[in-house]
Amino acid sequence: MTSSAHTYRVWAPDAERVDLHVGVQDPRVEPMTQVDGGWWALSTDPGDGRYAFALDGGDPRPDPRSRRQPDGVHAPSALVDTGTFAWTDDGWNGVELRDAVVYELHVGTFTPEGTFDAVVDHLDHLVDLGVTVVELMPVAAFPGRHGWGYDGVDLYAVHETYGGPEGLARLVDAAHARGLAVWLDVVHNHLGPSGNYLAEFGPYFTDRHHTPWGDAVNLDGPGSDEVRAFLLDNVRLWLEDYHLDGLRLDAVHALHDERAVHLLEEQAALADEIARETGVPRTLVAESDRNDPSFVALRGPGGSGGYGLHGQWADDVHHMLHVLLTGESQGYYHDFTDPDAAVKVLGRSPFLHDGTYSTFRGRVHGRPVDPRVTPGWRFVASLQTHDQIGNRAAGDRVHHGIPAGRHAAGAALLLTSPYTPMLFMGEEYAASTPWQYFTDHAEDWLAQAIREGREREFAEHGWAGDVPDPQDRGTVAASTLRWEEVHRGEHATMLDWYRTLLRLRRERPALRETPLGEAEVRREPAGGGELLTVARGAVRVLVLLREGTATVDLPGEAEVLARFGEVSVEQDRLLLGADSVAVVGGWS
Structure with missing residues (x-):
């Protein structure tokens, strides 16, 4: 670090005192000054660049807006100047959603190295396949070395073992050089339980609403203006500082917001503003189980009263294909055994439940899609995703239990559809590896609670047998792709089939442009x-x-x-x- 002064800021509206802890090699403590709106500030020499905040004499905590956590989510933060990244993508024009073919990957298990730089080594494979967008599963800092990333707690920091902030920038820059857009999966509806210190700083959470993962984020109560700014600035960080082309917003139905202007509408407007300023498309895709096209309906005056997001996941397409290929009928798959399910979902609507009765929920579910207003490409559809594989007891992929021809049929039905297709890493070559749930928590009580919770969940779904231990390093190893398979036997045959289908999708516009209905x-x-x-x-x-x-x-x-x-x-x-x-x- 340079010795010039750096200005530190932190929002702590209820604190009576905030101390800045600066440096690890030559540590010192300095009091901060309260400024407007519950913010505290101090300009001082940054020393070795490490720092933390202590409220009212408590333990030092990482910066809620930390850009880097080199020693983990419980340790001091590190200063990062994202303006020094060496970008070479000035000529990048982006990828529109209507032209997208998405490839979802997990950085930690996409390669044995588990780093951003190792992903770069396989980008040419994705270009040759016919992919146009790489979607990264969450990279915000989370506990330990290994995990899915949905228990992130430092939403502005990039997970250190993946390569940290500079590693992510190098990956995005390399992808743009090859004509690939990069989206990032972000989680704004909750934080993980380990290393989550936000509640100590301010009213980031509320007990007025709850999610399956704990208290909801405070979007509409006292102090929520700054909470919303925290999440909006996070969108700006990824789209501007890291040049990302889009974000997948996790479980937006768990964002409880009773304001007239929903947070999602503000985030969509921000993405559109950045797109206008840069001339590069910025895409926000919602993941929701509500089957509600209002997420992608136009917003504002003259619009249809929607949120204005650009796309949304359509899990009903996955469910329909899964049942068609496997015959499974437990849980939420049951309604998709209806013979008309494939006819409706492939021909008329991404939602089987669009105001129809759901036996799984025991109620009417969903809202109809009007193709005159909302075209099919606004719905991201898949044959396999991290959720639908990893939340099975053994993490088995759909092609592990069916003949290769049936896997090929499912791929054909998806990739010749009007929906925006998304592949999950390894799907294109029928990877032999499963995709299992794994964590790396230091707290024994938390690790055991996760084990017991997953065993109960799988028992309720009728999946018997041993459940892989999420804390076992062998679970991570089992879920890591084996790239040596790609050019062998049936794997190479399937890869060629996916390449062929994606080529036809480009060359035969009717496949992707025939309107719903x-x-x-x-x-x-x-x-x-x-x-x-x-x-x-x-x-x-x-x-x-x-x-x-x-x-x-x-x-x-x-x-x-x-x-x-x-x-x-x-x-x-x-x-x-x-x-x-x-x-x-x-x-x-």
């Missing part, structure tokens, strides 16, 4: 199996699931664009074997 979807028995036909413009996707064979008459100009499994053409007939799929163009 205008595709023709048929599901019918065929030769002991089930034939699913999806017509989008002049392209047909034909899938024969499970047993038997099927014969389909082809028009004279038809051309098989892609095939997987036992697929052949004899004269003017297409022959499909069990668990096979064909994409046919030129259908008049």
Whole structure:
């Protein structure tokens, strides 16, 4: 660090005294001065750059807005000047959501090294695959070395073992150089239980509302103006200082906000402002279980009264595909066993429940999507995600329990849909590795509570057997991708299939641009199996699931664009074997 003075600021409205602890090598303590609005400030020599705040004689705590926690979430913060990052992306124009193909990855298990720099080594693989957006699971500082990141507690800091702030900047810069946008998964609805010192500084939380993870963030009570500013400034940090192209907002239904202008609306407006100032699209995607298109409806005067976010996850697409391919019917999968589920979700709406009765919830759920207002590309859909794999008892991926042809069929149905597709790391080559839940908590009571909680949850879902210990390093190792598989046997075959489908998605606009409600979807028995036909413009996707064979008459100009499994053409007939799929163009 330089010896020039640095100004420290912290919001602590109820404190009577705040002391700044500066330095680790040559520590000193200095009193801070109270300024307007509950803020405290002090300009002083930063020493070695480490610092912490102590309120009313208490223990030193990390800065709530810390940019770096080099020794963990309980230790002093470190100063970071994000303005010194060496960017080379001045010519970057970004990626619009309507053109996106998203690839979700976890930095710690995407490679054996588990770092941002190691991710860079595989970016060319993603470009060759046909991906346009890399979505990083949360990187805000969390306890220990290993974890999913949803128990982050320093929302402005970048997890040290991944490579810290500079490592993230290098990854984003390298991605932009290859034409890839980068989104980040952020968690604003709660903080983790270990290292969470925010409540000591001010009214960041409220007991008026609750989430599945504890008290809700205070968005509408006394002191909430600064809490909202804390979260809005966090959006600005990621989009401006780190040049990120978008954010996935975790579980927005748990953001309890009774104000006239919801926090999400303010965050969307901020992202739009940054996009206008920089000329680069900035995308905010909501993750919600409400099946409510108002998240992506227009906001403000003249709009439709929505939040104005740019996209949202559509888990019903995943649920439909999972049931179609596996036949599972427990829990929330039950309603998706309805034969009309695939017809509706592939053809008319990303939501099976759009004002219909949900047996899982025991009530009516969701709201209809009007395709004239909200196009299909605003909904991010998937065959696999970190949630839907990792929250299974063994963390098994969907392709671990079905034939390769059925996996290929699911990929075809997703990647030829009007929704914005998202892949989960390793899906494209049918990775053999599971994706399991893992943590690295130092507190024995917390680790045991997590073990017992997950065992209870899985028992309620009817999943018997041993549950991997989240605290066991072997669980992390088991969940780490094995890149040596990529070019071997069935893995290479599946990778080629995904590449082909994504190429067709680019080359055949009808696949992604046919509006909701205008595709023709048929599901019918065929030769002991089930034939699913999806017509989008002049392209047909034909899938024969499970047993038997099927014969389909082809028009004279038809051309098989892609095939997987036992697929052949004899004269003017297409022959499909069990668990096979064909994409046919030129259908008049």
